[in-house]
């Protein structure tokens with residue numbers, strides 16, 4: 001429920017500026033690219049290098065397969081694709097900024113995005129132009145050296161779409177390919193824009209069923225003449241799939257479903273017939289089945305394959321989803337498909353019979369690695385479940401599976417069978433259990449970076465314990481009916497906050513940045529972070545690891561030790577990954593800021609609210625970042641509570657069914673979206689009109705009239721007032737105790 005006022009969504013003026021850059025900058029490269037001593041340039045990709053017409057190379061956004069494959073050698077100053085190259089290693093060969101001079105980094109330019117929504121995107125840099133998306137999928141092209149806007153494009157995502165997005169109005173990026181910008185929208189469309197002007201070239205609807213809550217938050221990937229896109233929605237009850245479109249025309253090339261549909265209707269492919277053998281007993285297709293591919297889709301030029309990172313089940317609990325047991329393919333799996341046809345090649349399932357929201361959608365990095373004396377082409381991933389996988393991408397053979405975070409749901413992965421050994425002590429079917437990782441994962445979508453020279457992966461990890469509890473009614477009956485428009489996890493959420501508040505000695509949230517050796521499972525260094533939810537990483541040939549964190553700091557660390565060599569405070573929590581690029585011989589580091597997840601006083605978002613910006617740093621940059629006003633957290637005096645104890649209890653349950661995911665547990669917002677305890681008198685008066693009438697739907701607060709009636713809304717309202725009174729009284733008592741001198 002978005003109620004308080006404040007900086008709202010981007011309306012995107014879409015001023016179309018002529019792209020007046022001189023793009024023939026390739027000749028300038030080389031001067032600033034020097035590799036650090038003792039390192040060698042990595043071998044160029046083995047795949048064939050397509051020929052390109054020289055005339056076309058002058059066009060804006062002219063990214064080709066060959067150019068991405070030769071990026072280390074020919075375009076080290078570019079960030080051409082989501083993970084920089086097809087391999088998505090997020091390692092830059094630029095070394096102009098290094099351990100010896102990084103202390104001199106300062107802000108070169110910044111761009112205010114005017115948003116309080118989480119900012120998670122990776123910008124791309126092609127020939128001196130930076131392309132990126134802000135919340136609501138507003139796309140921008142700016143001069144990468146100055147931040148001056150060249151064009152912007154607002155795809156006009158309806159505000160009420162926010163209700164169908166589990167985790168916010170999020171966009172993780174766009175693709176630039178052969179003169180086009182490919183933009184996917186929260187409401188499920190895929191667009192191609194002219195990279196030079198931002199004008200729309202084509203648009204397709206990727207959603208197969210508009211009655212279901214499909215959303216797109218991930219970045220499309222473009223390669224081999226196609227654009228690949230998946231979607232999210234498994235919390236609401238959907239069936240996952242990925243679609244490939246012809247990049248030039250938008251014509252559909254293929255679609256790969258990740259879980260089987262209703263068997264009585266037949267199967268789309270042999271892969272679905274095989275998968276259906278691993279589901280049993282329930283009508284999973286009615287709830288959806290899940291398996292959404294909402295983040296990683298990686299193209300491999302070595303095998304002309306696409307790797308799909310497949311998500312969790314719909315619903316989360318397997319006792320409801322597939323009561324007869326089974327692995328439930330291809331949930332929580334990495335699936336390799338043929339890039340040209342979408343035909344299944346192989347899969348590796350990280351979590352057979354997912355029961356915990358353990359997605360395998362996290363970023364994947366491709367590399368050549370010597371494993372046990374054998375040179376292998378590998379894929380590496382740290383999915384939510386806490387194990388770090390090294391997989392042979394020629395056939396899906398599991399090579400390593402060491403834990404990278406605290407894991408209690410399983411004891412280990414059996415390397416003979418490739419299957420995890422579940423820990424019977426944490427089974428939650430009969431009694432609630434604190435389990436690690438929780439649905440936040442031991443690591444989530446935040447990008448990781450691979451330093452091939454050191455054989456280390458740098459990634460943010462966390463211990464975010466979650467109380468898994470199955471509501472009694474489902475446990476006893478085994479019957480669950482999908483609720484359109486609501487979360488369909490078949491887990492306890494309505495009473496979860498009450499259960500947790502009644503407990504003592506709650507487990508702590510912790511966050512770490514680690515340098516991880518995937519072959520030995522060793523953490524070569526570990527930084528314990530002040531906040532548990534932090535940003536992605538970037539590694540460079542300057543022997544540096546860059547990361548933004550929840551406290552608002554961007555840091556550069558020594559790749560060998562983790563020691564912070566430079567820090568800047570941006571006053572906004574950071575979850576997005578940094579990138580680096582060069583223009584005219586000058587190296588920059590850029591990062592998007594703004595976000596928030598945990599109501600934690602260490603978070604910049606808690607202190608200041610969330611202020612989305614794109615900030616570019618360079619050596620000697622001298623633009624000042626100014627501290628914003630502190631968020632006013634003083635809870636106003638409340639109206640008298642008129643509801644009965646039963647109505648307040650019902651309001652509590654309804655709030656934690658429908659409202660908490662955006663506005664925070666216990667009506668305590670982490671910042672960013674409005675904290676309802678701080679509502680103004682006007683918002684209290686308008687509460688019914690906002691929640692049922694949808695008067696603020698343009699900001700993302702859609703009507704809930706399909707799920708709630710006026711009486712329920714008043715119960716929720718009274719519950720929020722009761723929380724405000726409780727927290728206000730506690731704050732007043734604390735202030736009074738602090739003012740009274742000790743005897």
Ligand code: CA
Pocket residue numbers: 234235311312357359
């Ligand atoms: Ca999920």
